[in-house]
Amino acid sequence: MAEVTVRKVEKRYGNVPVIHGVDVDIADGEFVVLVGPSGCGKSTLLRMIAGLEAISGGTVSIGGRVVNEIPPKDRDIAMVFQSYALYPHKTVAENMGFSLKIKGRPKAEIEAKVKRAADILDLGKLLGRYPRQLSGGQRQRVAMGRAIVRDPQVFLFDEPLSNLDAKLRVAMRVEIKELHQRLGTTIVYVTHDQIEAMTMADKIVVMKDGRVEQVGKPLDLYDNPGNVFVAGFIGSPAMNFIKGKIDTRDGQQIFVSNSGSVLPLAGARAQPGQPVIYGIRPEHIDIGPGGLPARVSVLEPTGSETQVFAKLGEDSIDAIVKDRLTVRPGEDLMLRIDPRHAHIFDAKTSARV
Amino acid sequence: MPNERPWLTVLLWVVLSIATLFPIYWLFVISVKPAVELFSTPSLFLDTIYWKNYVKVIGDDTLRRYMMNSIIISSGNAVLVTVLAFMACYALSRYDLAGKENIFFWTITNRMAPAAVFLLPFFLLFTQVFAIGDWKLYDTRIGMILLYCTFNLPFAIWTLRPTIDGIPKELDEAATVDGATTWQVITEVIFPLARPGLAVTLILTWVFAWNEFLLAATLTSFNARTITTGLSEYVTTTGTEWGTMASISIITLIPALIIFSVVQRHIVAGLTFGAVKE
Ligand SMILES: Nc1ncnc2c1ncn2[C@@H]1O[C@H](COP(=O)(O)OP(=O)(O)OP(=O)(O)O)[C@@H](O)[C@H]1O
Ligand SMILES: [Mg+2]
Numbered sequence: 001m002a003e004v005t006v007r008k009v010e011k012r013y014g015n016v017p018v019i020h021g022v023d024v025d026i027a028d029g030e031f032v033v034l035v036g037p038s039g040c041g042k043s044t045l046l047r048m049i050a051g052l053e054a055i056s057g058g059t060v061s062i063g064g065r066v067v068n069e070i071p072p073k074d075r076d077i078a079m080v081f082q083s084y085a086l087y088p089h090k091t092v093a094e095n096m097g098f099s100l101k102i103k104g105r106p107k108a109e110i111e112a113k114v115k116r117a118a119d120i121l122d123l124g125k126l127l128g129r130y131p132r133q134l135s136g137g138q139r140q141r142v143a144m145g146r147a148i149v150r151d152p153q154v155f156l157f158d159e160p161l162s163n164l165d166a167k168l169r170v171a172m173r174v175e176i177k178e179l180h181q182r183l184g185t186t187i188v189y190v191t192h193d194q195i196e197a198m199t200m201a202d203k204i205v206v207m208k209d210g211r212v213e214q215v216g217k218p219l220d221l222y223d224n225p226g227n228v229f230v231a232g233f234i235g236s237p238a239m240n241f242i243k244g245k246i247d248t249r250d251g252q253q254i255f256v257s258n259s260g261s262v263l264p265l266a267g268a269r270a271q272p273g274q275p276v277i278y279g280i281r282p283e284h285i286d287i288g289p290g291g292l293p294a295r296v297s298v299l300e301p302t303g304s305e306t307q308v309f310a311k312l313g314e315d316s317i318d319a320i321v322k323d324r325l326t327v328r329p330g331e332d333l334m335l336r337i338d339p340r341h342a343h344i345f346d347a348k349t350s351a352r353v
Numbered sequence: 354m355p356n357e358r359p360w361l362t363v364l365l366w367v368v369l370s371i372a373t374l375f376p377i378y379w380l381f382v383i384s385v386k387p388a389v390e391l392f393s394t395p396s397l398f399l400d401t402i403y404w405k406n407y408v409k410v411i412g413d414d415t416l417r418r419y420m421m422n423s424i425i426i427s428s429g430n431a432v433l434v435t436v437l438a439f440m441a442c443y444a445l446s447r448y449d450l451a452g453k454e455n456i457f458f459w460t461i462t463n464r465m466a467p468a469a470v471f472l473l474p475f476f477l478l479f480t481q482v483f484a485i486g487d488w489k490l491y492d493t494r495i496g497m498i499l500l501y502c503t504f505n506l507p508f509a510i511w512t513l514r515p516t517i518d519g520i521p522k523e524l525d526e527a528a529t530v531d532g533a534t535t536w537q538v539i540t541e542v543i544f545p546l547a548r549p550g551l552a553v554t555l556i557l558t559w560v561f562a563w564n565e566f567l568l569a570a571t572l573t574s575f576n577a578r579t580i581t582t583g584l585s586e587y588v589t590t591t592g593t594e595w596g597t598m599a600s601i602s603i604i605t606l607i608p609a610l611i612i613f614s615v616v617q618r619h620i621v622a623g624l625t626f627g628a629v630k631e
Contacts, residue, residue: 050526050530051529052529072526072529073531073532073533077530078530079530081526082631083523083628083629084629085526085628085629087524087528087542087628088625088627089546098541102531102532102537130627131626131627139627141433146531203460352520
């Protein structure tokens with residue numbers, strides 16, 4: 001087990017910079033998720049930690065040792081690839097035992113370790129099979145088994161679940177989390193799925209365009225997103241954003257949208273007149289008397305809750321409510337916004353104010 | 354699609370097989386008849402078998418040497434070429450070599466000129482340049498093995514490249530992370546998966562060297578003379594020894610058949626199935 005430190009790491013392909021000085025601290029035994037939209041450089045960063053990609057600037061340390069110049073085989077890491085990358089000509093057992101065989105460990109030890117990993121992942125019956133004879137979920141587990149057998153300092157996962165169907169993905173999410181609790185090994189996990197990030201991580205690193213936007217515990221990011229990007233990325237359905245400015249009415253600060261709707265604020269948040277973006281999550285909007293009138297455009301009932309897409313003046317806004325609604329599209333309803341959950345971002349810098 | 358007229362397919366294959374195998378049968382018939390009979394009563398049927406031709410051929414020291422030369426030169430060349438091409442393709446496929454597509458194309462150009470164009474330069478090289486004292490590359494087995502690399506290596510690189518390119522790079526990466534050295538990646542992952550391509554390359558380059566006549570005839574005289582070239586010595590100004598030639602030809606087919614049957618087992622499709630999910 002070890003901590004991983006990424007300091008001012010840069011990556012350039014030729015002259016094209018794709019990672020611009022990233023800092024990440026990963027504590028020993030921590031489960032850190034790198035999350036961000038496609039192309040933001042998550043895989044590149046992970047591959048630099050693994051040693052599969054040269055580091056153009058800055059340092060990566062594993063267990064206090066700078067590993068920039070150390071080849072992957074000597075970094076004592078295990079990686080699970082998005083495509084699984086199982087050796088197709090080796091059986092499940094051979095795939096899992098490969099790293100030990102390479103090290104020249106005795107047969108009995110390899111067998112014992114493979115068996116232990118197979119038990120953890122429930123692969124015992126499949127040990128004699130070839131990858132082509134396995135389902136997607138089983139291949140995924142073999143790929144994890146191959147990593148576990150290594151007993152490495154750090155696990156690196158690159159979108160290991162993205163090839164699985166929705167149901168299996170949820171099941172594997174739980175399995176990986178259990179695995180982490182059981183082994184306690186440091187994990188760096190890449191995904192573009194914010195739900196995976198929220199549910200699995202001890203700490204989330206949100207990336208965009210080769211930069212770190214914010215680092216924090218899942219719920220901290222949810223409660224206090226540092227900018228519009230993080231606010232919109234974390235949480236599902238995404239936060240509502242309404243452009244407008246701050247005004248004062250009856251000694252109270254309020255928000256006035258560009259189309260003239262007035263939304264409540266709790267306490268003074270910014271200078272009056274300042275152009276801002278008002279953010280409110282759908283789950284913090286309620287329906288009931290005393291709210292703001294909005295016109296319903298679409299309703300999406302899922303059984304447990306209903307998502308309401310509505311228009312507040314010119315602005316689109318959606319809300320999630322527990323009740324089953326009887327209104328129809330085109331009718332009005334009253335949206336009650338809880339001002340304590342409103343987020344205010346500077347319209348220019350898009351940073352939280 | 355179910356085959357509605359299976360007999361038609363069977364008939365087609367029977368006809369094709371007869372057309373292909375008939376000359377070989379004919380050759381065999383000639384090889385087991387005394388010369389007199391060949392011309393007095395030409396017949397395609399075998400009533401008696403006359404083994405003298407074979408006895409003569411097998412008992413002939415010179416022919417045995419030619420046969421041995423052929424086997425050593427073809428096999429040596431095929432193995433050398435396949436190993437070199439394998440490593441070349443791995444480098445071309447996995448490394449960012451400056452101008453690697455140009456290197457690749459340049460290799461292929463070696464195959465663009467007819468072999469005869471190389472005749473004179475090679476003759477001079479083999480007799481004048483690669484000569485130390487009395488020793489010359491001319492008429493040596495090693496000379497022939499190296500010579501055939503000129504033609505077989507580009508061909509082999511070309512045949513093998515798609516195979517190596519087709520092995521997902523993630524497998525190299527997975528093996529590297531698993532602790533493998535580059536050499537272990539090659540032997541443990543790439544080689545087993547490239548086996549079908551290697552087998553094809555081995556057979557085709559072997560056959561080229563086995564059948565090659567022009568260069569062997571010019572660059573060997575006795576010591577390294579191959580059976581293909583030796584065969585032509587039976588066409589003389591006083592006549593052609595048909596029976597002997599036919600029996601040598603039949604014997605020449607045997608090593609080829611052995612190579613094919615041994616190597617062919619490795620030509621299987623779909624080895625990389627299940628490696629990565631695209
Ligand atoms: N070999 C390369 N040459 C040039 N640019 C590259 C190369 N590999 C990746 N990039 C660029 O680097 C950026 C980051 O790529 P990366 O694969 O790390 O993204 P990602 O965050 O993992 O995306 P995804 O979620 O789609 O996997 C992208 O803009 C990509 O175009
Ligand atoms: Mg990626």
